[in-house]
Amino acid sequence: MENGPIMLRLLSALVKIGLASLVTGAALSALNLSAAELLAEIGLTPEFVFGLMQEGAEWAIPNIVLGSMVIVPIWFVTYLLRPPRN
Known part of the structure; x- marks a missing residue:
């Protein structure tokens, strides 16, 4: 393995x-x-950081799904056409 x-x-x-x-x-x-105090020191709030993470996820998830619709079938065909190892 x-x-x-x-x-x-x-x-x-x-x-x-x-x-x-x-x-x-x-x-x-x-x-x-606390995390809130450390974020306040650099001028951020927990809500703002959470919003950034949410925006990032809203951008990334559709792109991951779209890319996987191309990559997974290519990988599967390549996997099927590989010669056996032993």
Whole structure:
């Protein structure tokens, strides 16, 4: 299985990022800092950031669906026409 080590590395990286975020968040919380305060320091509000994320998703999702309508069939035909490995 070639995908096993790749998936394990990806999962490992995600767990490390999650743990690092948890530790950093706990440390900032112990210093009485919040996400809203940090955003206010750079002139942003949580609502504005959420709005940007929502606009990004509204742009990205239709483009992902449109692209997948071309890419997935090409990938499937390529997959079917590959010679067997063993």
